[in-house]
């Protein structure tokens with residue numbers, strides 16, 4: 070993983086040219102610098118949030134275990150501890166400290182999120198919790214265009230801490246826990262698929278990397294299927310904006326849905342216009358055991374039962390100030406970042422179809438076509 074370090078003081082003196090690559094476009098400094106605590110901060114969304122907040126002139130403190138990319142922000146104070154109050158020193162390092170706002174992007178278990186909410190309630194003005202779009206009861210199968218008014222998921226056993234099974238519903242209970250601890254002072258950010266530089270999942274990264282390889286690219290489904298995502302840097306900027314403006318309540322944080330054909334064409338155009346697309350219908354792919362959300366991402370069948378999962382409304386966030394960069398920029402920057410990774414990491418994408426598998430499915434598709 071590429072590590073960027075930079076000094077807030079240096080940024081203040083040198084302006085946009087000195088900004089780290091994600092925010093090279095000029096970022097105006099906030100007129101009211103804030104003290105912001107980030108629970109986490111060193112994985113994927115955290116660094117983008119920290120970099121943007123620093124570029125805005127805010128003062129940041131991180132809280133984490135010191136395990137993940139511990140040398141990423143040496144210029145910042147990092148309070149070492151654990152989200153789980155029952156593990157080691159737990160949250161004790163946060164006691165008695167004051168911040169204007171906390172950005173919590175590492176909360177998954179209601180019990181631990183309740184603990185940080187209750188501990189920080191007397192000492193922070195606002196608590197921004199990073200939830201997920203899948204915390205809705207019907208996020209996969211609900212009708213497209215869902216707003217923040219849709220009901221949250223419930224569990225038969227809300228005390229469960231099994232994130233691998235109940236990740237989505239547990240986020241809904243985390244939201245409830247923060248609300249109870251800081252009524253009226255909570256922002257819930259509900260992102261869809263977060264993509265861009267430093268994304269360890271490769272779900273989006275597969276597409277620019279695949280376009281760069283060139284040749285015949287398997288395009289799943291049909292061009293008017295829908296897709297939806299959010300660039301991590303746009304999400305980070307909106308989160309900091311919510312804190313600066315004191316915006317509370319829930320916000321879906323996704324780009325408006327776009328036709329999947331437009332997504333692939335824009336990506337191809339930005340990365341490698343010589344690549345060609347061969348569209349293979351969803352039912353043929355299913356017969357080959359190639360499925361959306363498992364084998365290829367950013368794609369769902371517009372007529373299928375999961376169509377709503379990539380078609381949420383973010384109008385409320387857009388009205389509040391969420392803005393989006395072009396897909397071409399996200400694709401190019403993600404590919405640039407990916408190419409900085411060690412060769413063995415680049416050789417083993419964590420999502421998408423391996424080259425041989427893609428070639429096998431494409432050959433089967435061509436064989437199935439009537440001779441002309």
Ligand SMILES: NC(=O)c1ccc[n+]([C@@H]2O[C@H](COP(=O)([O-])OP(=O)(O)OC[C@H]3O[C@@H](n4cnc5c(N)ncnc54)[C@H](OP(=O)(O)O)[C@@H]3O)[C@@H](O)[C@H]2O)c1
Pocket residue numbers: 108109110111112113114115116132133134135136137138150151152153173174175176199200201202259260261262263264
């Ligand atoms: N990726 C997506 O597509 C997607 C979609 C929707 C929502 N989301 C949400 O977006 C957020 C993104 O998370 P991220 O990983 O990118 O955040 P991050 O803040 O960049 O990284 C996670 C941080 O949490 C710290 N951490 C982990 N376990 C901890 C513990 N027990 N105690 C204290 N600190 C701990 C890690 O550091 P240490 O390991 O050093 O402790 C690291 O700094 C998550 O809330 C996720 O649910 C993601």
